[in-house]
Amino acid sequence: MKVLVCISNVPDTTSKITFSNGDTEFNTTGIQFIVNPYDEIALSKAIELSEGGKGTITVINVGEASTEPTIRKALATGADKAVRVNAHPRDAWFVANQIANYAKHEDFDLILLGRESIDYNGTQVAGLVGELLNIPSVSIAKKISIEDNKATIEREIEGGKEIISVPLPIAIGTAEGVAEPRIPNMRGIMSARTKPLEVIDAIEVPQLAKVIKYETPAPRGAVTLIDAAEAEKLVDLLHTKARVI
Amino acid sequence: MSVLVFVENISGNFKKSAYEVVSYAKTIAKSVNKELVAISIGDVSEENLLNLGKYGANKILTVNADNLKSFVNQAYASIIAQAAKQEDAKIIVLSNSFSGKGLAPRIAAKLEAGLADGVVELPKIDGESFEVKKTAFSGKAFAITALRSDIKVLALNANSFEIREDAVEAAIVNFEGSPSQEDFGAVVKDIVRATDKISLPEAEIVVSGGRGLKGPENWGIIEDLAKALGAATACSKPVSDAGWRPHAEHVGQTGIAVSPNLYIAIGISGAIQHLAGVSSSKVIVVINKDPEAPFFKVADYGIIGDAFDIVPKLTAAINAHKDS
Ligand SMILES: Cc1cc2nc3c(=O)[nH]c(=O)nc-3n(C[C@H](O)[C@H](O)[C@H](O)COP(=O)(O)OP(=O)(O)OC[C@H]3O[C@@H](n4cnc5c(N)ncnc54)[C@H](O)[C@@H]3O)c2cc1C
Numbered sequence: 001m002k003v004l005v006c007i008s009n010v011p012d013t014t015s016k017i018t019f020s021n022g023d024t025e026f027n028t029t030g031i032q033f034i035v036n037p038y039d040e041i042a043l044s045k046a047i048e049l050s051e052g053g054k055g056t057i058t059v060i061n062v063g064e065a066s067t068e069p070t071i072r073k074a075l076a077t078g079a080d081k082a083v084r085v086n087a088h089p090r091d092a093w094f095v096a097n098q099i100a101n102y103a104k105h106e107d108f109d110l111i112l113l114g115r116e117s118i119d120y121n122g123t124q125v126a127g128l129v130g131e132l133l134n135i136p137s138v139s140i141a142k143k144i145s146i147e148d149n150k151a152t153i154e155r156e157i158e159g160g161k162e163i164i165s166v167p168l169p170i171a172i173g174t175a176e177g178v179a180e181p182r183i184p185n186m187r188g189i190m191s192a193r194t195k196p197l198e199v200i201d202a203i204e205v206p207q208l209a210k211v212i213k214y215e216t217p218a219p220r221g222a223v224t225l226i227d228a229a230e231a232e233k234l235v236d237l238l239h240t241k242a243r244v245i
Numbered sequence: 246m247s248v249l250v251f252v253e254n255i256s257g258n259f260k261k262s263a264y265e266v267v268s269y270a271k272t273i274a275k276s277v278n279k280e281l282v283a284i285s286i287g288d289v290s291e292e293n294l295l296n297l298g299k300y301g302a303n304k305i306l307t308v309n310a311d312n313l314k315s316f317v318n319q320a321y322a323s324i325i326a327q328a329a330k331q332e333d334a335k336i337i338v339l340s341n342s343f344s345g346k347g348l349a350p351r352i353a354a355k356l357e358a359g360l361a362d363g364v365v366e367l368p369k370i371d372g373e374s375f376e377v378k379k380t381a382f383s384g385k386a387f388a389i390t391a392l393r394s395d396i397k398v399l400a401l402n403a404n405s406f407e408i409r410e411d412a413v414e415a416a417i418v419n420f421e422g423s424p425s426q427e428d429f430g431a432v433v434k435d436i437v438r439a440t441d442k443i444s445l446p447e448a449e450i451v452v453s454g455g456r457g458l459k460g461p462e463n464w465g466i467i468e469d470l471a472k473a474l475g476a477a478t479a480c481s482k483p484v485s486d487a488g489w490r491p492h493a494e495h496v497g498q499t500g501i502a503v504s505p506n507l508y509i510a511i512g513i514s515g516a517i518q519h520l521a522g523v524s525s526s527k528v529i530v531v532i533n534k535d536p537e538a539p540f541f542k543v544a545d546y547g548i549i550g551d552a553f554d555i556v557p558k559l560t561a562a563i564n565a566h567k568d569s
Contacts, residue, residue: 127350160438208359228550
C-alpha cells in the first residue's frame with residue numbers, strides 16, 4: 001500500500017496567539033512550531049497500516065525551508081520519504097492544489113490528512129484534495145480499517161456515528177481515535193537524517209480567499225464567585241441575570 | 246442570480262442549525278436584493294419543506310431518490326453544485342456541521358469558489374469586496390477573510406446566528422440533479438444515533454467534566470445535571486484518552502469546538518488547549534476545588550469546592566427551579 005500523509009506546520013498548542021503589522025499578520029516571534037496534532041494521528045495510522053513491509057509512507061508539506069524540522073520529525077516518527085512544495089501555504093485551496101498536483105502521478109492508495117489544522121481550522125484540505133483528484137473523501141474519520149482495497153470508516157455525525165465503506169483510493173481527514181500519536185525514538189531520529197527529502201516547485205493557483213485582518217476575542221469580565229454552600233444562588237443568577245436557563 | 250442555502254435533515258426533519266443557516270442566508274439575500282433558494286436532499290415531507298418559507302426561503306428545491314436517503318458526500322456535492330449553476334447562485338451557505346465540513350470543500354472545488362468555514366457573522370459586502378469573519382487558531386482568534394472568487398461558499402458555525410422568522414410564500418420545486426455513478430462509491434453501512442442525546446456541537450447548554458471526576462463511575466452526577474438542564478455532556482481530553490468517555494465528547498483545541506449559551510466546567514483545570522475550544526461560550530460556569538485553577542480567569546460564575554458536594558445540590562436546585 002502506498003500512503004501519502006499531509007503534514008502541516010503549526011504553532012504549538014500552548015502558544016499565545018498575537019498579531020503584528022496592524023493585526024494583519026500572525027506574529028511568529030517566540031512561537032515553537034510542531035507537526036499539526038491531527039496530522040500526527042494520520043501519520044501514526046499510516047505507520048500502523050504499513051508495518052511489516054506492508055506499505056510505504058510519503059509525507060508532503062507545503063511550506064518554506066523553515067518547516068524542514070517539522071518534516072524531519074515526521075520522517076523520524078516513521079515516514080519513508082518526504083516532499084516539500086517550496087511555497088508559503090497561503091490558503092487551503094493553494095495547499096490542496098499542490099498536494100493534488102503531486103499525488104496525480106503517484107498512484108497513492110490512501111491519502112491521509114488531519115481533519116483540520118489547529119491554526120486555520122478549515123477542515124477543507126481532505127475534501128478539496130478528494131475533489132481535485134476525483135476520488136472519495138471523508139472529512140472527519142474516527143476509525144479506519146482497510147481490507148481488500150476498501151476502507152471501512154467510522155464517521156462522526158450529529159449525535160452519533162455512521163459506518164461507511166469506501167473503495168480506495170480515498171482522501172481521509174483523521175480525528176482523535178483513529179490512532180495513538182507516536183513519538184520518534186532514537187533510531188528514528190538518526191535515520192531521519194538520511195531519508196530523502198525532495199523539494200519541488202509550487203504550481204500557480206488563483207487566490208480565492210485571503211485573510212486581511214485578525215481579531216482576538218473580547219476579554220471577559222471578572223468572575224462572580226458563589227459560595228459553595230449556596231449553589232441555588234447560581235441557578236437564580238443564571239436565570240435572572242445571565243438569562244441562559 | 247440568487248443565494249443558495251443547503252438545509253440538512255436528520256431522518257426527514259430539519260435541525261435547529263438548518264433554520265439558523267436559512268435565517269443567515271435570507272439576511273444576506275435581502276441585503277443584496279436577491280431571492281433565497283433552499284435545497285434539501287433526501288426524504289423530507291412537504292410540510293417540513295414548506296416550513297422553510299417561514300424563515301424566508303422563496304424557492305425550495307427538493308431532491309429525492311433511494312440512493313440519496315443517507316448522506317453521500319460526493320453525490321450531494323455534485324447535486325448542490327448543479328443547483329447552484331441552475332439558479333445562478335453567487336453565494337452558497339451551509340452549516341459547518343460534521344456533514345457540512347465534508348461537503349463544503351467539494352462544492353467549492355467544483356465551482357472554483359472561495360470557501361470560508363467556521364463563519365460567525367454576516368459578511369460585509371461592498372461592491373466587489375466580500376469579507377467575512379471566521380474563527381481561527383482554535384478559537385483563540387478570528388480571521389477576517391476576503392473571498393475573491395465569483396462564487397462564494399460560507400459554512401456557518403452552529404449557535405452563531407439567531408433564527409429569524411421572515412415568512413414568505415415558498416414554492417417547492419423538484420430538482421433533478423444527476424450525480425454520476427462514481428459519486429456513489431461510498432456506501433453507508435450503518436448509522437448509530439443516540440436519539441435521546443443532545444448533539445454536542447449544536448447544544449445550547451453543555452455540562453462538561455474533567456479529570457477531577459476521578460473516574461467513569463462518577464459520571465452520573467454530570468449526566469443528572471445535564472438532564473435537568475436539557476444539556477449535552479462533554480469532557481476534557483485526558484478523560485476521553487483514559488476511555489472514561491467517548492472521543493466524541495472531547496472538547497477543546499484537538500476536540501470539538503463548542504459555543505453554547507452556557508458551558509459548565511466541572512473538575513476541569515482550564516488548560517490553554519481546553520479553553521481554546523470552549524472560550525466562545527456565551528456564559529461560562531466553573532466548579533473546581535482549586536481556587537487557583539486557570540479556568541476561573543475566564544469564567545463568568547465560579548464555585549470553589551468539591552464537585553461531588555456541589556453538583557448534586559445544583560441539580561436539585563435546577564429541578565426545583567423548573568418546578569417553580
Ligand atoms: C497537543 C495537545 C492538545 C490538547 N488538546 C486538548 C483538548 O482539545 N482538550 C482538552 O481538554 N485538553 C487538551 N489537552 C490537554 C490539556 O493540556 C490538559 O491536560 C487537560 O485539559 C486537562 O484536563 P483536566 O482539566 O480534566 O485535568 P487536570 O489538569 O487533571 O485537572 C483536573 C481539575 O479538577 C480539579 N478537581 C479535582 N478534584 C476535584 C473535585 N472533587 N471537585 C472539583 N474539582 C476537582 C482540580 O483542581 C483540577 O483543576 C491537550 C494537550 C496537548 C499537549
